[in-house]
Amino acid sequence: MTAEPHLAHRAAPASTERPVIEVRSLWKKFGDLPVLNDISLNVERGKTICVLGPSGSGKSTFLRCLNWLEKPDHGEIFLSGKRIGYREGSDIPMSAKEIAVTRARIGMVFQHFNLWPHLTVLGNIIAAPLHVQHRNRAEIVAEAEALLRKVGLFEKRDVYPAKLSGGQKQRVAIARALAMRPELLLFDEATSALDPELVGEVITVMEDLAKEGMTMVVVTHEMHFAREAADEILFLDRGFVVEHAPPAQFFDNPSSDRVKQFLQRFVR
Amino acid sequence: MLQEFSIVLDHKDRLLIGLGNTVWIATISTILSTVIGAALAMALMSRHVMLRRAVRVFIDAMRCVPFLLLAYIVYYGLPSLGVRFDNLSAGIASLSLYNAAYMGEILRGAWVSLPKEYAEAGEAYGFHGFKLFHRIIMPSLVLAAVPVLGNQVIQIVKDTAFLTIIAVPELTHEASAIQSMYYVPFGAFVAAIALYWLICRMVEFVVQYTEHLADLRR
Numbered sequence: 107m108t109a110e111p112h113l114a115h116r117a118a119p120a121s122t123e124r125p126v127i128e129v130r131s132l133w134k135k136f137g138d139l140p141v142l143n144d145i146s147l148n149v150e151r152g153k154t155i156c157v158l159g160p161s162g163s164g165k166s167t168f169l170r171c172l173n174w175l176e177k178p179d180h181g182e183i184f185l186s187g188k189r190i191g192y193r194e195g196s197d198i199p200m201s202a203k204e205i206a207v208t209r210a211r212i213g214m215v216f217q218h219f220n221l222w223p224h225l226t227v228l229g230n231i232i233a234a235p236l237h238v239q240h241r242n243r244a245e246i247v248a249e250a251e252a253l254l255r256k257v258g259l260f261e262k263r264d265v266y267p268a269k270l271s272g273g274q275k276q277r278v279a280i281a282r283a284l285a286m287r288p289e290l291l292l293f294d295e296a297t298s299a300l301d302p303e304l305v306g307e308v309i310t311v312m313e314d315l316a317k318e319g320m321t322m323v324v325v326t327h328e329m330h331f332a333r334e335a336a337d338e339i340l341f342l343d344r345g346f347v348v349e350h351a352p353p354a355q356f357f358d359n360p361s362s363d364r365v366k367q368f369l370q371r372f373v374r
Numbered sequence: 375m376l377q378e379f380s381i382v383l384d385h386k387d388r389l390l391i392g393l394g395n396t397v398w399i400a401t402i403s404t405i406l407s408t409v410i411g412a413a414l415a416m417a418l419m420s421r422h423v424m425l426r427r428a429v430r431v432f433i434d435a436m437r438c439v440p441f442l443l444l445a446y447i448v449y450y451g452l453p454s455l456g457v458r459f460d461n462l463s464a465g466i467a468s469l470s471l472y473n474a475a476y477m478g479e480i481l482r483g484a485w486v487s488l489p490k491e492y493a494e495a496g497e498a499y500g501f502h503g504f505k506l507f508h509r510i511i512m513p514s515l516v517l518a519a520v521p522v523l524g525n526q527v528i529q530i531v532k533d534t535a536f537l538t539i540i541a542v543p544e545l546t547h548e549a550s551a552i553q554s555m556y557y558v559p560f561g562a563f564v565a566a567i568a569l570y571w572l573i574c575r576m577v578e579f580v581v582q583y584t585e586h587l588a589d590l591r592r
Contacts, residue, residue: 173498202502210500220495223591224513238500238511266591286499 124187125150126290126321132171132181134164134345141167142178143345149290152319156353157333159342160368165325168342169294172323173212174201174205186213186289187222210238219296221267221282227254228263231282240284246285253281257311273304280311291315293324329372334355341365378482385552392548393569399466399544400531400573406470408523411477415515416507417481429478436475442536444468449540458536465537465544468472473530480526484519485511517588524581528574545569 116198125148135140141164149155155164170176172183173261174191183190190208191200200208207235235241257277267275276296293312293360297305309331316322316335326332332339332353340358341349341364349356349365360366382389417429436444449464459467488511496510517521538547545566553562 175494177499206497206500206502209498210499214495214498216491216495216498218491220491222492222495222510222514224517233509234499234501237505268590268592282499 123257124184126186127172127323128182128184129189130182130184132168132178132183134167134176134178136167141345142171145181145342145345145347146175147340147350149321149323151321153337154316154320154322154324154335155338155340156336157323157325157340157342158327158329158332158368159348162344163342164345165342166294169292169323169325172292173209175214178260197322206238210234210286211289213286213288213291215276215279215291215296217299219272219279219299221275221279223267226264226266227259227270227278230278231265231285233367234282235285235287250281250285254278254283256284256314257281258307271304273307274299275363276300276308277311280308280315283319284315289321291320291322293322293326295325295327296324297328329357329369341368343368375560378558379565380564381556381558385556387539388548389545389569390541391478392460392545392566392581394536394548395543396531396545396570397573398403399462399469399534399537399542400527403469403473403530403534404527406466407473407477407526410470410474411481412507412512414478415476415481415485418478419485425486433475433478436472437479439472439532441468441472442539444472444539445536452550461537461540461542464540465534465542467534469537471522472533473526476526477523480519480522481515484515484522488518497554517584517591520581520584520588524577526586527577527581529569531573531577 127147127149129145129147132142132145134140145164145168147155156169159165167176171178171191177191185208188208189206190196192198193200193204222233225233228247228250231253232243234247235246235249236243251260251263254263257276257280259277259281262270262274262278267278280296296312297308300308305328306332309328312322312324312331313335324331324336334353336353339349339351339353340347341356341362343364348362349360350361356365357369360369394424404422413430414433417425418433420426430435444466445465449459452459452464492509492514493506501510534542534544535546536542538550541547549562549566553559
């Protein structure tokens with residue numbers, strides 16, 4: 107992988123002391139069912155956080171709160187020091203437009219790719235930079251092509267998503283997220299819908315991003331990725347933080363029995 | 375009988391003028407009814423209950439009114455309320471409104487069955503409101519609903535024939551004029567039907583081509 111010019115701005119020293127994402131005491135219920143109970147997390151620039159836990163533990167809901175696809179009941183989320191969902195210094199909810207502007211600063215990769223079927227691979231990648239961020243078209247296309255080379259799919263630029271394999275779709279989806287020049291990248295079980303032999307090609311791209319200093323929050327079941335690429339592990343169970351530790355400690359010396367029990371299933 | 379056709383052929387200018395008028399009236403009405411229909415679909419999918427109900431009442435009303443009566447009312451009825459159209463505008467207005475109700479219903483149906491992930495990905499990437507509809511939702515709706523939309527366009531083409539009752543010089547009107555002047559009902563109307571068939575073939579061709587484009591994306 108070559109160093110991409112468009113990644114350069116992320117290497118610049120942070121202009122603020124504040125973490126990229128700051129979550130303070132997040133609570134959320136679906137009806138009567140509590141799904142998030144008092145979740146807090148700080149993600150510093152360039153760090154990768156893996157969110158682990160059994161299904162139904164609230165991982166995806168937590169992730170979807172970070173870009174306001176789900177609205178938490180209580181708690182605060184700050185993106186580079188600016189509160190998400192509410193106007194600065196008030197409890198007035200953001201307008202749809204203000205939320206959209208915030209979301210455009212965060213990239214998201216979905217379990218089922220969610221590429222737009224009416225657009226080509228290139229069209230998918232340039233859509234939001236062009237129509238949401240209103241950046242220069244020639245510049246975006248050049249950047250999109252560089253990203254496609256990075257994920258190894260340049261020759262697919264004019265193909266429609268329907269003609270791609272799952273692994274290829276997900277790599278395009280990652281390129282689409284990167285084209286936004288996001289401050290933060292969210293992965294929602296990005297490899298869970300893939301055939302086992304296609305997982306590796308997506309994980310490789312994710313590992314490269316982690317090494318390059320992308321700030322990422324990754325909901326995953328890939329234990330190997332979590333151990334190798336994460337700076338911290340957040341383990342959720344029934345909406346509670348059960349363990350929050352560096353990967354070495356989490357995998358080799360977890361403090362909770364729940365984590366030990368969970369990890370046993372992944373021991374080879 | 376052959377003589378009838380040769381009389382019609384002698385007056386093919388009138389028939390072709392009628393054909394031209396039918397084509398452009400149908401084209402404009404298709405565009406307007408699709409645009410209005412898209413707006414109606416947006417309203418039907420809106421979070422605002424009152425807006426949804428109001429649009430629902432409009433659509434149900436349109437679907438219960440015979441088109442002929444709607445054209446009568448717009449052309450002959452509205453002037454007593456002080457709204458006066460010439461016959462062409464009245465024809466296009468009634469065609470567009472009437473078919474917009476159907477277009478709206480077709481697009482709403484396609485929207486309901488559209489996987490919600492596409493819109494959600496759009497929202498996650500900062501699309502919202504009209505831009506989300508225009509860039510992400512509408513193209514998927516058109517690709518999904520193209521055969522049904524094509525049927526509606528053919529319906530519009532055929533409905534233009536009703537406009538003869540408010541003296542719009544479209545194809546049926548011209549054929550009718552030729553037949554009453556020379557008493558050639560068979561020749562004049564068969565010629566008109568052949569021309570309607572030709573228009574519908576062209577619509578079908580466009581539908582098939584769009585279907586082909588949709589297949590590439592499936």
